[in-house]
Amino acid sequence: MREQLTDAAAAFAGGPDALADILTGIVDDVDRALGERLEIFPVCHHSPASALAMVRRLRQKQPRVIYLELCEDLQPVLTELRNCRLPVAVQAFASELDGFPAAWAPLSVIAPVTEASAEYQAIAYALETPGVELVLVDRSTDHVFQWSPRDESPASEESTVDGSDDQAALHGDAVGVEIGDLRPRFAELEAYLLHHGKVRHWSEWWDSYVERPLATADHDTYRQVMVLIGSLFRRLRPSSSERTDRDEDRERYMWTRIRQHLAATGADPADCLYVCGAFHAASRVEQFGLDSPAPDFDITDRTATRWQYGLIPSSHSAIEAQFGLAPGSVSIAAATWNKAVSASGVTPYRLGGQRGATGRKRRGKPEAVPVGPVTDRLSGFLAAPPTPDGLDEAELRRWCVDIVRLARRNGYLASTADAIAVFETSILLAGLRNRARPTPYDFADAAVTCIEKDVVPGRRDVRRLCEILLGGDRIGQVGYDALPPLARDVLHRLEPLGLDLEKRTVQRALLDLQGSPELAGCSDLLWMLRHLLPPGAVRPIMGERRLGHRSIQESWDLAVGRHQRALIELGYEGVTVEQVLEQRLRRAAHGPEATAVSALAAVEDAITLLNSPRLVEELGARAVELLAGERTVDDAPEVLRRIRRLLAHHQATATGLPAWCEAFVTTGYAHYCTLLPTAFVDGETGVRQVGAMLGFLFSLESLALSLGCDRSQLELAVGQSHPEAPPKVALLWAAHHQLGMLPLAQLRQRCRQLLSNPLVVPAFPQYLSGFVHALEPVPGLTPFVVETMSTAFARLPDPVLLPWLPNLITALRAHGPELVPLLVREAGRTFPGTLSALDSWVPPWSGTAPAAAPVIGQRPVGQVHGLLAEYREPVDAVAALLGVEGGWQSPDDGVTDSGVLVQAHPGSAEAIARVLRLS
Template identity: 85%
Template sequence: MSAPATVGTFSALREQLTDAATAFADGPDALAGILAGMVDDVDRALGERLEIFPVCHHSPASALAMVRRLRRKQPRVIYLELCEDLQPLLGELRNCRLPVAVQAFASQLDGFPAAWGPLSVIAPVTEASAEYQAIAYALETPGVELVLVDRSTDHVFQWSPRDEAPSPGEPASGESGADAGEQAALHGDAVGVEIGDLRPRFAELEAHLLHHGKVRHWSEWWDQYVERPLTVADHDTYRQVMVLIGSLFRRLRPAGSVRTDRDEDRERYMWTRIRQHLAASGAAPEDCLYVCGAFHAASRVEQFGLDSTAPNFDISPRTATRWRYGLIPSSHSAIEAQFGLAPGSVSIAAATWTKAVSGSGLTPYRLDGQRGGTPRGRRGRVEPETVPAEAVSDRLVGFLAAPPALDGLDEAELRRWCVDIVRLARRNGYLASTADAIAVFETSILLAGLRNRARPTPYDFADAAVTCIEKDVAPGRRDVRRLCEILLGGDRIGQVGYDALPPLARDVLDRLQPLGLDLEKRTVQRALLDLHGKPELAGCADLLWMLRHVLPPGAVRPIMGERRLGHRSIQESWDLALGRHQRALIELGYEGVTVEQVLEQRLRRAAHGPGATAAGALAAVEDAIRLLDSPRLVDELGARAVELLAAERTVDDAPRVLRRIRRLLAHHQATAPTLPAWCAAFVTTGYAHYCTLLPTAFVEEETGVRQVGAMLGFLFSLESLALSLGCDRSQLELAVGQSHPQAPAKVALLWAARHQLGLLPLTGLRAQCRELLANPLVVPAFPQYLSGFVHALEPVPGLAPFVVETMSTAFARLPDPVLLPWLPNLVTTLRQHGAEAVPLLVREAGRTFPGTLSALDSWVPPWQGTASTATPRRVGGAAGQQVHALLAGHPEPVDAVAELLGVGDGWRGPRGGAAALVEAHPSTAEAVAVLLSGR
């Protein structure tokens, strides 16, 4: 164990820095104070009775120093800077393949703004990290206690400003390729918490370091000037340099910011927890080790140190939010994206860790059962070495003044990289050759020289490879920078083992076992289900349809088969990628024990949430029938849909309501002996509701034509059912009578509604359209009337012949300046509502227009002979005699029709019989005459 540093240990270094600052700034000033304060921070941290071990996240140098220190010191208690409520999960790391992330998740918030939900905090763990080495040592060494001392996940959000949502992290710059982007999304929008966030919080300082270091990203600067030199440094030098850097960044950060206050509160929190544990356990400080970020090791809060007399920090109680904990898969790309690291930096760190471990002869610690790691190290105790106090300062001064040592194997390593990248590029479609390998080798050395580096780094090699090989970029091809990341270590993706999964995830894997697939693989697998030949697979099919509803797109994707109301496929085919979407499956387990429970909860939230609508509730009803087959839940959601419909004051969702209630009514009428009570209530409530809102909807400009058409569609298509359930038709007639629209499209809708009610005959509609076309002031607006008639096909599908007739007349009579600008709007309208309108128009046009080109010359539009004249026409000749004979020869049906219409015997007239009827209805008689004559 090194001797504790005294106050005067770093006096020589302090004097050197002060003299340099004085010479640089022409006198002692703030710069001298900063440099001298940095030495004081180092002196203070190293002089603390509780040994402080400063680290940087995902740093191989920190991990190596941690392994060395643990083997020499063999501490009995390790205090670790990590959220204290995550401690029970650390033992589950044994069942995982690193990297993984420890997660806290909350979907139902109590004490936080609702807009923040769901809340998620993750802490990634990689093998090349000091925290993992400390965790593995503590959990695998008998008698060692691991204590997490950082704020809880609840306090992470308690300390966030209420006026802005917590940020998930800084996005990574320069993501390379679709593969990296997909893996970068493994953490989702979780807030990242990591031990040892060591990065300048003064933008100008970071820009200055990057500029003079001739690097593009902070990760590259750290690897070049700190990481590699510290890999071979001894323990004391490592601690001093890390605290010195942490002190520099701490003293050059903006003062008074919210982040500064939060950092200091975290330090007060951690020292308070350390004091409380030491007081409760009675552990000796010399047997303990405090692992924290180098930034926090240079803390100057009043609670710093065991000898501080400042009172403990007042820790606020946690909120009533219920947190759920688990492990989710992580990846190098996800860590880089979460914490703003350069693409490939974590992969390079992993490669550096492997190389350093093999070169140093150290055996790192590893949890028993850990998949994908190196063998666990020995537990034998190594006697600590004693370092004289006067040598501590000499080591720091010597390290800071000495140039980095060169590695003689770098040239061979670079040559191997160049050969391998050419081979990998050729496999991915690049026309690379041996000449390119030589060019990459020479360019790497050239770039390193231009950047004042003694030897090329992986970043220099990647830049050289992109320059020499990536001469063109083809769509769908991996770029060369991504190939370099794969070569230097790859985007290693972690996996959570079966035993560490939540109950829901294990239940899903168990229930899908009959498929015979290894669903933990990250590849997409095809599942074929013959439900007719193997009825036992029906349970798997039901589960897959539920998973498709609750998991993100791509996790389970149906290739063949469908699940709709009243229909079940006998054969299905699925693409399954549950291993690739393991995080989503794990977070699903935070919501319930089974998929059925989670789906039921989500359907209830959709129907009872603050933004619930009647259309959304009907969609939940449909999903409950298709996926759960739960009559109780269907009745509950249906009753909620009735409540929501009655409470709505707008008709924006009327098209969705109409489409879904029609489908649900057809399903229940075909499968149930009686209509459910909620369906009857929805029809009667909707009939009265839309009748009440109809006059206002016709007038309001905010209400579109499609919405009004859907309202009329509900009223007319469900009218017979509504009347049988007790509704009054006069309410609809009054609503139509009170409607006075001004917009041309809505006027056309009103005419269609009046026609459906029998208030406006077809001849009246034709007369209205003729008047519009005859008025030159109205002709420019005539296409809007036509759009209204197209929308009228929803409530009045019987108008299809008239719409075809009106459109044909419009194409024949409208001038080109009016017709041509309207055609795009017509096409757009038919495309939006093609499912309802186009089939009707096409069928009617097929019946109306001739089927051959030769018949077109002699074709006469049928509506040209049906226009009513001002004076009655008499039907004479043989055809007229046939009509008279037909009516006179069958008086009984004619009398029955007359009695039904309330005419009685008055139809016979003074002339009596058929003659009077023919004179009273000349158009009808003429049409019958045409049919009888065969014209």
């Protein structure tokens, strides 16, 4: 073989050169791997040919020790595969890191397992055969991330899940670990192979040129071909790359672990089997082989990161997305595996009790193992023509009929003629690609050409329908006994609902909490799961949980089985859902990105979901600390909204405010007073934020003053504010009015001057925007804002009004959507309700209406007198405060102290009279 490759290289290149060294080096790699005392079994991940060869070799040799290329710390979890339905993935998970960058959290490593894989056959054989030891020898999951560069995401080391597909997202952003990553490491070689192989992607090339020829090959031929491919790809890859160094360190690691185990147990290498990827079987590291004089590889200690281990559901599409395989390739491999098992009569190994497996197993005496040097099988295998494999017309015909039927169900106008066209086109494509019979890939291409044409009527195209037809996207499931304690506790606590939550379907749960109080625990758990699980896992249809409110009837859509992975990973964080939720809330309040808003949100969640006063007090104190340390006011609107809601809740449900609430109000009052002058002049601080600051200061002023704050601090802050932007100027005027520094008449006069100045008129909508935001801190200005807007519409001519009207609408929509309803309601109270009354209507602010002035003896003012006389104690207090002297007189006198008050304060009487008229 070596001579033939040397002669071929010389003829190709015109003389011996680097190509000859590469080709002869491949033969040396094969000799080295197959001549090792410890039998090396090269495999490719999710390869039916590798799985068949593994089954045959295990039944022939029946080794007593199997060394498997898999993270060594995953071994205790493998026994739980009995309780699962394949495919599933073995997972290592860590949420609290020690020794790794905090930005990497959480860390996750997964190793998918399917029945049509050589590693599963080895695992099933070892676990089901007494006296057989399974030893995982690859680096630990901790070392996977130790060897990752610190300047990049750990997920970049292996292919990760795209996440665009629901099933592909089963693996999330976990780092994938596989056995036998046989794929060229540079694009030029892969493109060359695909072009000359007349295929579209790597999975199809591998299936056509490796899988099918090796499906019926004997053991020696299989080993030599796999090592040959591994050596070829290894020698043609770039030699100086970081990935190359990590691969070689992995090989040193595995051989070191093998030597240590043999030295510790005294096992005979003749009774052992080393299962690894074909890429690593052609290794050239100095530690390769049991007889190597090189010292053992120096294995570093693991970090203090605490890893959790378990199983998560997987699927064919998730594996394809994780490792960059073509869509449908794993499903086709599963179908090829089932067909090859039936045709060859080989009985595969299956774990007893595994869901979805028949548990078949055959035991007997081992067959004779060939003794002596390995003969050259490569020359004959590579030189011989492909084994004739005639067209299976029955199989192809069944595919064509089924794809037409499936296409019609999905809206395609397919007919029997299309089935015939697919049949003939499949044969034609196979002939053009030098294949003896059509492959599933040829059939899929023919179906797309003949049925789909250029229109996809539904959400599934024909290629996806072919994937479903040829095996579908099989989705695994982790059994109840293999779930972590938290997941089992969740399923147990939700049993009163009477639903099978392990199903992947969406199920509807109806809870009558008034008629069935025992379901209250289920309701509490569902609300916590809604907070912890991804959207769609538990979705409330009817009912809500907010501060001070609990629904008496609830309706839920539950898809817990579909989000089993997320539920399992919750089990890595704690024993109960309550514990995990408490940890999440603490992390949200104490994390590096925590703000006062996130802390207040955690407080609200702790009240509504956990009802834990101790945790609420802790998180509230953290919110006070975060508010005092903030240097911006970007979150002021959200802070105001949340603290108002929490204060109202505590005032309505408790005898007094908690200490943290009082501290938050006093701290916020001083904090916002300090930042107010800067916020007014800062161009990056929006008018919405400044309005929220003033809203906090004015709406909580009475509470803050009662807790010891000084009002002069607010007056000084407002006095030191000198904004230039029109919206903030309007906000400042509103603040002056609220503090009594700017009477309403002067404020009205300023607005009239703005409308009279043609240079300011284009910017008048910005002033209006500021006044609208002023309704948050000064809601009493609502009538004035309506008056100002109405005056502008009445006075400005159309050439001036129409250009800035869109600006006004845009400003109101962008900056004050929640405040516009206040204006609408006030306008509804001010303007007449009928069209006929509009002609005689006179604006109340015009001063020309005869009933506008409060005159003693008129009916509205009389109603004011009656109202005041009914509540004499408050009136006496107000009279004493205003300095009005005299006592109450009898009605016959005609004039009362209430009349004196009305005459002394006509503006207040006018407002009260207008309210009484509208009522």
